Amino acid sequence: MDLTLTPEHEALVAMVREFAARDVKPIAAQLDREARFPKELVATMGQLGLMGIEVPVELGGSGLDPIAYVLAMEEVSAACASTGVIMSVNNSLVCDPLLKFADEAQKQRWLVPLASGERLGCFMLSEPEAGSDAAAQKTTATPDGDGWVIDGTKNWITNGPQADTGILFCMTDRAAGHRGISAFIIDMNAPGVRRGHKDDKLGIRGSHSSQIMFDEHRVGREQLLGKVGEGFKIAMATLDCGRIGIAAQALGIARAAFEAAAGYACVRRTFGKRVVDHQAIGFQLADMETELEAARLLTLRAAAMKHAGQRHSRESAMAKLYASEVANRLAKAAIQIHGGNGYVTEFPVERHYRDAKITEIYEGTSEIQRVVIAADLLRA
Numbered sequence: 001m002d003l004t005l006t007p008e009h010e011a012l013v014a015m016v017r018e019f020a021a022r023d024v025k026p027i028a029a030q031l032d033r034e035a036r037f038p039k040e041l042v043a044t045m046g047q048l049g050l051m052g053i054e055v056p057v058e059l060g061g062s063g064l065d066p067i068a069y070v071l072a073m074e075e076v077s078a079a080c081a082s083t084g085v086i087m088s089v090n091n092s093l094v095c096d097p098l099l100k101f102a103d104e105a106q107k108q109r110w111l112v113p114l115a116s117g118e119r120l121g122c123f124m125l126s127e128p129e130a131g132s133d134a135a136a137q138k139t140t141a142t143p144d145g146d147g148w149v150i151d152g153t154k155n156w157i158t159n160g161p162q163a164d165t166g167i168l169f170c171m172t173d174r175a176a177g178h179r180g181i182s183a184f185i186i187d188m189n190a191p192g193v194r195r196g197h198k199d200d201k202l203g204i205r206g207s208h209s210s211q212i213m214f215d216e217h218r219v220g221r222e223q224l225l226g227k228v229g230e231g232f233k234i235a236m237a238t239l240d241c242g243r244i245g246i247a248a249q250a251l252g253i254a255r256a257a258f259e260a261a262a263g264y265a266c267v268r269r270t271f272g273k274r275v276v277d278h279q280a281i282g283f284q285l286a287d288m289e290t291e292l293e294a295a296r297l298l299t300l301r302a303a304a305m306k307h308a309g310q311r312h313s314r315e316s317a318m319a320k321l322y323a324s325e326v327a328n329r330l331a332k333a334a335i336q337i338h339g340g341n342g343y344v345t346e347f348p349v350e351r352h353y354r355d356a357k358i359t360e361i362y363e364g365t366s367e368i369q370r371v372v373i374a375a376d377l378l379r380a
Ligand code: CAA
Pocket: 085, 089, 093, 123, 125, 126, 131, 132, 133, 134, 135, 156, 157, 158, 178, 179, 232, 233, 234, 236, 237, 239, 240, 313, 361, 362, 363, 364, 365, 368, 371, 372
């Protein structure tokens, strides 16, 4: 598989790296400290074409490929993991399923403003009692005239407090199990949609999540995404792509932790020499860089397979599983290399450590990634 970057990829990386260094990294610690949603960064990302990277230009996006998406996600997330996930949800969990499953009228109405960054999206699958077991949906859509009435509660919805548009999964036929789940496009400001308080989280504190409550919320037939009963497959196919985005976010966090640790080890002195000159630390940095590169290759391979139109459930799960575990290992090692300075907020590595944890949980825990990989191995 050829993973050589094109001149277009190189130009994108240069542009995003500049944006991340100028606008994102300088305020990342403040966003974390104040748990503040970076509205201004989201607006700039829209102007830079980062909110609908793979959406064709004529539909408001940048018309780039999945590799470009991974490269941009790594750059933004290395500067601020909160900003990274806001971008990732809009790109892979909202624009992607609309691009694949929406009809032409739906694309014009919903996708164009999302891909151009005019509106922000959220993905509503999880419920208080349906996280890993995504088919155990309790939210219902009951037929009513030429549409449905929706009732129920969604949980941990990233971008929930700010989103204008959402993709909702719920039961249209409980007796049919996962084949009774359908997907709908939701106007988040319409009557019968209520947002809960934002969650108080360990990490990615600049990205907000909340419950979303549906109380006799009415949707028309034109808001059905795909066909009735196709919702679970739409959710699973969407997560196959979303997991590439989270792998790239984890890669960004891991890189930031590695760079901070390597930089610190080169200036801090103990026992008459630089910390990096103690072989124990030099070897640790060598292992960190090797793991980082392996995670990057797995992530780029999953993106290349998506680009080639190949099934990539297993490869996305492997990329997300490995990159998220690398992010956690590297962030922990970065704190250790910093010693006492790693434990205080004056240095960025304690934030990377807190931000890394969620990448082993959302869009499928590490255990769920192993379920997906094992099931695919048995199928082969
Ligand atoms: N693509 C298309 N169809 C798929 C598929 C895929 N990748 N994976 C499964 N399916 C289909 C199967 O073929 C099967 O189809 P049939 O109707 O023909 O039988 C159907 O879906 C059911 O498949 P399973 O029997 O494998 O389903 P399951 O109930 O055992 O669940 C699971 C499988 C992998 C555990 C799934 O429940 C899962 O992924 N859980 C984790 C959910 C998750 O990742 N949630 C994240 C929420 S979003 C989020 O986190 C966003 C955020 O904050 C950033």
